[in-house]
Amino acid sequence: MTLSNKVLFTIASSILLASCGGAPAIVSTPIENIDTIPLKNVDLDNTQLKNWFLKDLVSDTIPGMSVDKAYDELLKNKKGTTVIVGVIDSGVDIEHEDLKGVVWTNTDEIKGNGKDDDNNGYIDDIHGWNFLGDSYNENLEFVRIIKKLKPKYTGKNLASVAEEDRDEYRNYIEAKAEFEKEYQENAEQKIQYEQILQQSEASHKAIVASIGKEDYSREELLNVEAKTPEMQQHVAFLAQMFGFLDAGDTIPDFIKNITEGVDHFTEQLNYNLSLELDGRAKVGDNVDDITDTDYGNNNVMGPDPKKEGIRHGTHVAGIIAAQRNNGKGMNGVAKNVKIMALRAVPNGDEYDKDIALAIRYAADNGAKVINTSFGKYYSTHPEWVREAIVYAESKDVLIVNAAGNEGEDLDQKLVYPNDQIDNNTEVANNFITIGALNYEYGANLVADFSNYGKSNVDVFSPGVKIWSTTPNNNYEFLQGTSMASPAVAGVAALIRSYYPKLKAAQVKQILMNSGLATKATVMVAGDETNTKKFSELSKSGKMVNLYNALILADKMSK
Secondary structure (H helix, E strand, C coil): CCCCCCCCCCCCEEEEECCCCCCCEEEEECCCCHHHCCCCCCCCCHHHHHHHHHCCHHHHCCCCCCHHHHHHHCCCCCCCCCEEEEEEECCCCCCCCCCHHHECCCCCCCCCCCCCCCCCCCCCCCCEEECCCCCCECCCHHHHHHHHHHHHHCCCCHHHCCHHHHHHHHHHHHHHHHHHHHHHHHHHHHHHHHHHHHHHHHHHHHHHHHHCCCCCCHHHHHCCCCCCHHHHHHHHHHHHHHCCCCCCCCHHHHHHHHHHHHHHHHHHHHHHCCCCCCHHHHCCCCCCCCCCCCCCECCCCCCCCCCHHHHHHHHHHHHHHCCCCCCCCCCCCCCCEEEEEEECCCECCCCHHHHHHHHHHHHHCCEEEEEECCCECCCCCHHHHHHHHHHHHHCCCEEEEECCCCCCECCCCCCECCCEEECCEECCCCEEEEEEECCCCHHHCECCCCCECCCCCCEEEECCCEEEEECCCEEEEECCHHHHHHHHHHHHHHHHHHCCCCCHHHHHHHHHHCCEECCCEEEECCEEEEEEEHHHCCCCCEECCHHHHHHHHHHHCC
C-alpha cells in the first residue's frame, strides 16, 4: 500500500517505569505535530493484510489498532482477569479450532438434564441462548410492518384515518414506499449480476483454456494472443473486471464475489422482501409481547448442521477473541476473554424483542462487554431495546455497536439499535457506536460503505478486508462496520481485563479520548464529490488505538 505524502496520525510512545510495590506503571510520551511525520511507504502482502487491524503505524507502517505492539510493550508482564463478552449475532461456531478454547460455559448449569439449574429462566443454557430457535430466513422490518398493518389501512387515506392512528398510518405508507423501491432495485441488481456472472464464467473458461492456469494476473491476461473477435472480447471484458479487484485478487475471486452477489439479491427477493414468508412461525412466540420469554433453545450454532447460517457471528467472535498464538488461523484482539454466544440475528432483520432479551441475558449472566454487529432503519419496539441498554448500564456492561454500512449520516437518519430518544438525548452512557476504516491513507481512509455522524457515531476502527474465523475451521476476509465493532469490543475487553475497576462509561470515554486523530479530508460514502474532515465524522473525531487506550486506562485507574 502506498501512503499519502504525510503520515496522517500516530500513537503515543511510552516507557515502562517501575512503581513502588506493584505492577509497572505506564507513562506516555505523546509525539507532537503528527501530521508532519515523514512518509512511510509499504505494500501489504497477504500475510500483512490478514493481520493489518492488529498492526501499528509507526512500527509496522500499517494503520491498525497497535494491538501487537500493546502486547509486546505494555502487557508483556501483566496478568488480567477473565472478561465475558456477549456476541449477539447470527450464532457462533463454538466448535471452531480457534474459538473452542475461548467459549463461555455456564458453570451453574448442568448440561443436558433438561432443567433450569441456575434459575435464570433458560434451560440448559450452557454456552448462551438461541432466541431464534429453528428459524433462519426472515423479512426486513418494513415488510413485517406492511404485512401487519395492510388489513387495517387498505383503501384508507390520511383523511379517513382516526387521529390517534395517523402516526401508524404514516409509518405504513413509508414502509410501502420503501418496499416498492427496494424490491425494484433488488430485482434489477439480480439481473445485472447474473449477466456479469455469465459473461465472467464464459470469458474465464476461454482464457484458462488458452493459458492453462486459473489464477492469472492482469498482465498475463493482456499477453494472451487474441486472434478472434470473440477472444478479444473475453480479454477486454476480464481486463475491465480486474479494475474491481483488490491487490492480489484474481478473476476466480471476482467470480466468487459476483456469485455471492447473485445469492444475496436472490435471498432478498425470496425471503427478506417476501410478503408471503412467515419466518417466525417456527419459533412460536408472540413477538409483540416482551413478557413471552418461553421460547428458543440452547443451540447457539443454530439448526443447520452445515453451519452455513452462522458465518457472520463466527467471524465477529474471532475478531474479538480467536485464541492468540496457538499457531492456527489468526489472533483475535483480546486474550482473557470468554465468548457468550447469543443467536438473535436471522437472515433478515432482527426482532426488537430478541435483541432486548439477549442484552438482558448477557447482563444478567456476567458479560461486561456486548457486541451488536447488526442494524435496521425501522423498529416496532425500540423502547424495549433502549430499556435493555439502560438495564445493561445498571449492571456496568459496555455495549459496542456497529454504525451500519449504507454510507448514511446517522445525525440525519436513525439506525436501530441506538441509545437515543432523539438526536440530542441519550438514555445511557454505556453504548458506543463504531464506524469503519480502510487500510489506505488519504481520501480513502474511511470505508466507502461506512455510516458516520458527528453526534451519533462515536469513533472509527478497522473494518475493511478483515481476516477472521468462519464455520467448520475456515477463515475468510469479510468487511463492514460489523467487523469494526468487534475490533473495538476486543479492545474494551482488554481494558476491562487489566483495569477491572473502571466502569463501562469510563471505558467508553477511554476508547474515544485515546484514539488517533488526523486533520485529513476524506471521501464520504465513496463519493469523490462528498468530502469532509475526518474529525467531523464522529463525536470523538478519532480511530481506536489499543496502545494509547491502555496508557489512558492506567492513568484513570490510579
